[in-house]
Amino acid sequence: MTLPVPGFAAHLADRPEDIALVRCRRGTSRTTTRGELVRDAHALAERLHEAGVRPGHKAVVMTRDAHDLTALAYALGVLGAVPVLIEPRAEVGRCLEDVAPDVFIGEPLAHLGRRVLGWGRTHVRVPLVTRAAPRALGERLTVPGQRNGGPAGRPGGADPSDPPPPPDLSPPSLLSPPEALSLRPEDPEGDPLAMIAFTSGSTGRPKGAEYRHSTLAGQIAALRTLLDPRPEDVLLAGFLPIALLGPLLGPATVVPAVNPLAPARTRPEEILGPILRHRVTTVLASPAVLGLLAGHCARHRLTLPTVRQILSFGAPLRTGLADALRAAVPAEAEVLSVYGATECLPVSACDDHALRAARAEPPAGQAGTCLGRPLPGVHARILDADATGLGEIAVAGPTVSPAYHARPEADAATKSVTDHGVLHRTGDLGRLDEEGRLWFLGRKAHLVTGTGFTLPTEDIEAAADTAPGVRRTALVGAGPAVCQLPVLCVEVEPSASRPEALAAVRNVLAEHPEGHRVGAVLPHRRFPVDPRHNSKIDRMRLAGWATRRLRGRLR
Structure with missing residues (x-):
């Protein structure tokens, strides 16, 4: 075996x-x-x-x-x-x-x-x-x-x-x-x-x-470090493949009826009900699923009294969602933003208190979103860094997939061998600060390249997302590469006033060091997102939409 x-x-x-798995659907299990x-x-x-x-x-x-x-x-x-x-x-x-x-x-x-x-x-x-x-x-x-x-x-x-x-x-x-x-x-x-x-x-x-x-052994060990599971713990898996790990991690694993084709369209009751019925202590889910849960709790003034840990993965955890989750769990509970990818999971984690502090007062020379320190045994490097220390995040350690199957060209582009094992280029832009913490600035492929400047996405978006009435924002480049117009697309909260939300975003941009480079602010009803977690924004589609909207200005 x-x-x-x-x-x-x-x-x-x-x-x-002991219970290994609990499968939930329409109020039954x-x-x-x-x-x-x-x-x-x-x-x-x-x-x-x-x-x-x-x-x-x-x-x-x-x-x-x-x-x-x-x-x-x-x-x-x-x-x-x-x-x-x-x-x-x-x-x-x-x-x-x-x-x-x-x-x-x-x-x-x-x-x-x-x-x-x-x-x-x-x-x-x-x-x-x-x-x-x-x-x-x-x-x-x-x-x-x-x-x-x-x-x-x-x-x-x-x-x-x-x-x-x-x-x-x-x-x-x-x-x-x-x-x-x-x-x-x-x-x-x-x-x-x-x-x-x-x-x-x-x-x-x-x-x-x-x-x-x-x-797999390295991934399980790293997740155990994060979870520190107790015999009485019950884990809610907001993403189906997590069910594979439940028996290996130890806690009973509850799998709610998250819509597999569109997680963000799951009925919130399908998530909340299992948490309350099975006295869940640990929740693992994407920001889209956690947003459904937090919003439902806020609307109905509900709390999650048994939850002691929430782990968010699949996309950066914004402070607004962290605040909403914090309001639903006991004061001593831990809310973690976990960074990683299919090729290297997990890499690092940052709790919501450190996330807020880093956003409010980033260290000198740092920007973007704090990802926390790499987990024990995981080694992070910044490759091809510029004068500010910004470069591509690369990871080595026991959690890293050593190769892609039958894709030698992808291996050649992303894998190399080091003293710590295979080093994987993540495609993410970031920095390492003096305390050894990783900072995320967005995907390398999503850099907006204007005339004489480049803008990573995460720094501006993380700031703009704090504006009142804003659900989320996305910085994209409209027009041809090298001379793109930076456009900030804005998804407004359904209950907010669109003019007021857009005005708040413009105020944030006015205070941001690079905000003056944003050439347009466009409201968008609902961003296209990745199919797996419904949390990562499909920027290619969004950039095409923005280019069509601004065709007259780009000539």
């Missing part, structure tokens, strides 16, 4: 009756204990083996069910196969071209897309369908076109050669910890590929980040 984290065996063996999760993984591994899944196979898993996703990922690990996670809204066809999967496991809707759009047509030899039913997943994992729930059998096209003997699925096999593995990056055979997770594609073509077992 090759589950990634030392001590995993002890967690399950010592506490088999289904609970799975740790022992049941082990048994489900056993049953699934047997069924997958019967269907033709073999060690080394890459298996795309597309399901919205937290239990199915987790049990399938663990079962694939038992067999030595590699789970592949792809956003259903991303460029799935191109992702599958990169990964060339042998296996495709998904809900009927995912298989409809596979057939109609030809996803993985030349590679997938083992297609399997998960069918929603109250029975165990192992009893409803079927081959497309199969009429009953009997054994999956070997689908047409699978390797007809003599199969290897069935895997040893006894509890010691499933639960044995991987201390015997060599986790040195230069020894890939001793540190096999554990998972491929595709980026969201919000800043370009999605890429498959490879996680070795040491990568």
